[in-house]
Amino acid sequence: xxxxxxxxxxxxxxxxLDDHNDIQLAIRPDEGGEFFQWFNFRMEGxxxxxxxxxxxxxxxxxxxxxxxxxxxxGSYDRQNWFRLPTQFQDGKLSIDVTLDxxxxxxxxxxxxxxxxxxxxxxxxxxxxxxxxxxxxxxxDGRDMTLVKVGxxxxxxxxxxxxxxxHPGETMAEWLVEGLLNRLLxxxxxxxxxxxxxxNFYIVxxxxxxxxxxxxxxxxxxxxxxxxxWQTPSLERSPEVFYVVNRMKETGVDLFYDVHxxxxxxxxxxxxxxxxxxxxxxxxxxxxxxxxxxxxxSADFQTEFGYTKDEPGKANLTVASNWVAQTFNCLSxxxxxxFKDNANLQDPFVGxxxxxxxxxxEASLIAMLAVVDKLR
Numbered sequence: 001x002x003x004x005x006x007x008x009x010x011x012x013x014x015x016x017l018d019d020h021n022d023i024q025l026a027i028r029p030d031e032g033g034e035f036f037q038w039f040n041f042r043m044e045g046x047x048x049x050x051x052x053x054x055x056x057x058x059x060x061x062x063x064x065x066x067x068x069x070x071x072x073x074g075s076y077d078r079q080n081w082f083r084l085p086t087q088f089q090d091g092k093l094s095i096d097v098t099l100d101x102x103x104x105x106x107x108x109x110x111x112x113x114x115x116x117x118x119x120x121x122x123x124x125x126x127x128x129x130x131x132x133x134x135x136x137x138x139x140d141g142r143d144m145t146l147v148k149v150g151x152x153x154x155x156x157x158x159x160x161x162x163x164x165x166h167p168g169e170t171m172a173e174w175l176v177e178g179l180l181n182r183l184l185x186x187x188x189x190x191x192x193x194x195x196x197x198x199n200f201y202i203v204x205x206x207x208x209x210x211x212x213x214x215x216x217x218x219x220x221x222x223x224x225x226x227x228x229w230q231t232p233s234l235e236r237s238p239e240v241f242y243v244v245n246r247m248k249e250t251g252v253d254l255f256y257d258v259h260x261x262x263x264x265x266x267x268x269x270x271x272x273x274x275x276x277x278x279x280x281x282x283x284x285x286x287x288x289x290x291x292x293x294x295x296x297s298a299d300f301q302t303e304f305g306y307t308k309d310e311p312g313k314a315n316l317t318v319a320s321n322w323v324a325q326t327f328n329c330l331s332x333x334x335x336x337x338f339k340d341n342a343n344l345q346d347p348f349v350g351x352x353x354x355x356x357x358x359x360x361e362a363s364l365i366a367m368l369a370v371v372d373k374l375r
Contacts, residue, residue, distance in 0.1 A: 001045035009111045011214030012041035015056060020049065026057045030215040032222025037061045037262060038168030040107040040214060050098045059091025062216060066262030067093055070339050071350060073110055076101045081110040083350050109338050110353045112170040114212050117205050120177055121145055127184045129195065135242035139220040142208040144242050149183060150199030157198040157253040157374045159367060165225040165319065166217045167210030169260035171336045171356040176204045176258065178357025182364055190364050197371045201250060206239050229322035253374040254367060255323040255331040265342040266304040267359065270333040272324035274309020285330045285370050292369040297362035299341050299355060330374060
C-alpha cells in the first residue's frame with residue numbers, strides 16, 4: 001500500500017507504513033509552523049483490506065477540540081464524499097478504512113481544488129452579466145480574480161462576498177459556487193430581483209496560494225489574512241491589499257465573508273456588533289437578515305455561535321469588522337461546520353459540499369430581504 005499527498009491541496013507526512021493496523025501519519029504545518037489541521041491525501045491498497053490510519057500529531061493541532069465528534073471524509077471518485085469512522089484519543093486521530101476500491105482520497109473536508117476554482121471562473125464568465133477582473137498576483141504568482149455580476153449602475157447597492165481567507169475552509173468556496181449558480185440562473189426570480197437592485201463583487205478564493213499548498217489558515221508567507229484588513233501590505237498580504245483597495249473604489253453596502261469553524265457543529269454568523277459605528281439601523285438590518293436566513297435555510301440558526309464583542313471593542317483587523325466600520329454597512333462572517341450540523345444530522349455525509357451550496361442559494365433570499373434598506 002502507499003500514501004501520497006503530492007497534488008493540489010495535498011497535506012500529509014508518512015511516518016510509518018509497517019503495520020496496516022497502525023499506519024502512522026502527521027499533518028504538515030502551514031508555512032511558519034503556527035497553524036495546522038488540514039489534511040488531504042490519497043491511499044492505495046488491496047480491495048477488502050482494513051487499515052487504521054493514525055495521525056499522531058493531531059493532539060497538537062491548532063484546534064484540538066475540533067476533533068471531538070469529528071469524522072474524516074473519503075471519496076473513491078473525488079465527486080461524492082462520505083464520512084469515515086474516526087476517533088480522537090490520546091492525542092491521535094484514528095481513521096478506519098476498509099477499501100471498496102484500490103484507491104481512496106481522504107481529507108479534513110471535501111477539497112475544492114484550484115482546478116475547480118479555475119473551472120468556476122471560466123463557467124460564470126459565459127453569463128452576459130459577468131465580468132472577471134484581475135486584481136493582482138499572490139506571493140506565489142497566482143491570480144487574484146474578482147467576479148463582477150451586474151451592470152455596474154452606481155445607483156444600485158454593492159454587495160461584496162469573499163471566501164476562503166482561510167484556505168482549509170473549503171466549504172466556503174463550495175458555498176460561493178452554489179450562490180453563483182443560483183444568482184446566474186435566468187429563471188430564478190430571487191436572482192432577477194436582486195440583480196435589479198444590486199451589483200455583486202465576489203472573490204471565490206481569497207487565498208489561492210494557501211489552498212494549493214495545503215494550508216489550513218495562512219497564505220504563502222504564513223500570514224493569517226483575516227488579521228490583515230486594517231493594514232494590508234503587498235509584502236505580507238497582497239490578497240487583502242488588492243481587495244481593500246477595490247472596495248474603496250466601489251463602496252460596500254453589504255459584506256458576507258464565508259468561513260468554516262473547526263469546533264462548533266452549527267451554521268451561524270458572527271456580526272459586527274462591537275464596531276464603533278454600530279447603531280440601531282445596523283442592528284435592525286442584522287436582525288432582519290438573520291431572521292430571514294433562518295426561514296430560508298433550516299441549517300442556519302442563531303442560538304449557538306461566537307460571543308458578541310462588547311460595544312467599541314471589535315478587532316478591526318478582522319474583515320467583517322473592518323468593512324462594517326469603514327463603510328458603515330451590514331457585515332457578517334458566516335461560519336459552517338467541518339463536522340455535521342448538530343441540529344440536522346446526516347451520519348453518512350455530515351456537513352457537505354451540497355449543503356454548503358444550498359446555504360449559498362438561501363443566502364440570496366436573506367440578501368433580497370434587506371437590499372432596499374442597505375443605504
